[in-house]
Amino acid sequence: MFNIILFGPPGSGKGTQSEKLIATYGLKHLSTGDLLRSEIAARTPLGLEAKNIMDRGELVPDEVVVGMISSALDANPQAKGFLFDGFPRTEAQSEALDKLLRLKNTEIGVVLALDVSEEELVKRLLNRGLTSGRSDDTNESVIRARITEYKKKTTVVADYYQQFDKVVIVAGEGTVEEIFSALCSEIDKRLS
Template sequence: MFNLILFGPPGSGKGTQSEKLIAKYGLKHLSTGDLLRSEIAGGTALGLAAKSIMDKGQLVPDEVVIGMISSALDNNPDAQGFLFDGFPRTAAQAEALDKLLELKDTSIGVMLALEVSEEELVKRLLKRGETSGRSDDTNESIIRARITEYQNKTTAVADYYRNFDKVVMIKGEGSIDDIFNRLSKEIDERI
């Protein structure tokens, strides 16, 4: 089983590249947002607990999210591996994820981080905002604040995985295929 974390700031192309990587390597996409929505829609105990917390405007605790990831792993025993998207966001979450994966006799193979200049990100997001219907993609100051928040939060996660020599920075500019080939090269070296 091969597990990877795909990181990148808003507008870096994570969504596009995730789809291509999932198709090529047969990975199961694990997005914590999707997991939360699925557990809530399914009325599971974890989903009801998460909904209660979210309804109060609070963040879902790490142990609830880890519980949902554990369920997703258990519910997909035939998966070739998992692509983690949007998680972990903190060093504590990374540590909890590693402990969970160890219990399941697997681990993170690599953390691939897409690097894109801030100006390119702003340009991409403003362009996406023309068609996405997302108001946070139409305001440059909000876009820049999102990029800064991403950089502030994810540095600790990258530092955590650097301790295990699992972080690879990938140039996230160029054609979609060029970026995909760079990502694939790193994965192929580890499978």
């Protein structure tokens, strides 16, 4: 089983590249937002607990999210690996994820970080805002604040995985195919 964490600031092309990686490598996409919505909709014990917490306006604790990830891993024994999206976001979450994966006899194979200049991100997001209907893609100061917030949050996760030599920075500017090819090259090095 080969597991990947894909990082990238808003507008880096993470969604586009995730889809291509999932299709190429037969990975299961693990988005914590999707997991939460699915567990709540299925009215599972974890989903009901998460809903109660969210209804109080609080953040869902790491152990609940890790429990949902554990359930998703167990529910997909045939998966060739998982692509983690939106998790982990803190050092504590990184440690909890690693501990869980060790229990399942697997680990994170690589952390791929898409690197895109702030000016390019702003340009892409403003452009996306013309058609996405997302209000947070139409205001340059909001976009810049999102990018700053992303950098603050993800630096700690990259630092955590850097100690295990698992972080690879991939240029996120160029054509979709050029970026995809660079990501595949990094994955293939680790698969062989």
